[in-house]
Amino acid sequence: xxxxxxxxxxxxxxxxxxxxxxxxxxxxxxxxxxxxxxxxxxxxxxxxxxxxxxxxxxxxxxxxxxxxxxxxxxxxxxxxxxxxxxxxxxxxxxxxxxxxxxxxxxxxxxxxxxxxxxxxxxxxxxxxxxxxxxxxxxxxxxxxxxxxxxxxxxxxxxxxxxxxxxxxxxxxxxxxxxxxxxxxxxxxxxxxxxxxxxxxxxxxxxxxxxxxxxxxxxxxxxxxxxxxxxxxxxxxxxxxxxxxxxxxxxxxxxxxxxxxxxxxxxxxxxxxxxxxxxxxxxxxxxxxx
Numbered sequence: 001x002x003x004x005x006x007x008x009x010x011x012x013x014x015x016x017x018x019x020x021x022x023x024x025x026x027x028x029x030x031x032x033x034x035x036x037x038x039x040x041x042x043x044x045x046x047x048x049x050x051x052x053x054x055x056x057x058x059x060x061x062x063x064x065x066x067x068x069x070x071x072x073x074x075x076x077x078x079x080x081x082x083x084x085x086x087x088x089x090x091x092x093x094x095x096x097x098x099x100x101x102x103x104x105x106x107x108x109x110x111x112x113x114x115x116x117x118x119x120x121x122x123x124x125x126x127x128x129x130x131x132x133x134x135x136x137x138x139x140x141x142x143x144x145x146x147x148x149x150x151x152x153x154x155x156x157x158x159x160x161x162x163x164x165x166x167x168x169x170x171x172x173x174x175x176x177x178x179x180x181x182x183x184x185x186x187x188x189x190x191x192x193x194x195x196x197x198x199x200x201x202x203x204x205x206x207x208x209x210x211x212x213x214x215x216x217x218x219x220x221x222x223x224x225x226x227x228x229x230x231x232x233x234x235x236x237x238x239x240x241x242x243x244x245x246x247x248x249x250x251x252x253x254x255x256x257x258x259x260x261x262x263x264x265x266x267x268x269x270x271x272x273x274x275x276x277x278x279x280x281x282x283x284x285x286x287x288x289x
Contacts, residue, residue, distance in 0.1 A: 074099040093272040129205040
């Protein structure tokens, strides 16, 4: 039984890799892994984690280690679920989130980092404006303005690039690309236009502050609606799980019918897939708020 689980899991992984390999013009597997957004974002976050925890010169958490651990946990979860459900395909479907956990983790880390930066932008904009009372020099204002992590490391890199002689517009473009947050990118684009045309940065910053304040008020309203939708979906999913666990697998006769018939297995697999879809919808709704 364990061999069947491993074979089935390897088959799914092989199909996924072959599809990705074809999309990427049949490049080498190593390049395929290194080019993937999942590998890159997870690798960056793990490097930051290693540095923060002082593990740079010691035992480090690597991306490959995370992937191997997730694969092992996937097999363990499939085995445990198979013992209870006795349907291999359903056990594999329900365990897929464990297999793709590196992707989920990397996306969560990236989104969390971007959210932190987004929350910093209104205060950072106000502080830059306060630093421009004496002159209309945006570069000097950025240098004088204090900023916290995670935005600080990007601003420090911008300062270093300018200090080393990089063109200011090129340094701003690099800053915008490194941060990769829509609100911040729009602000930098405004700075670029003002810098090229000699515009009044103070007036521009005042308009940005006013606009971001209105956007924040609207976002707070949508967050309440999104939260109510997420709670409703979670309750529906938990009730469905409770019904199946109690009234289907809690009754030996019903459980045997589901496990031994094609229709029963199909219904259970579709239900498992619906859980995955519902979880994806919840994540999308949460992301939108």
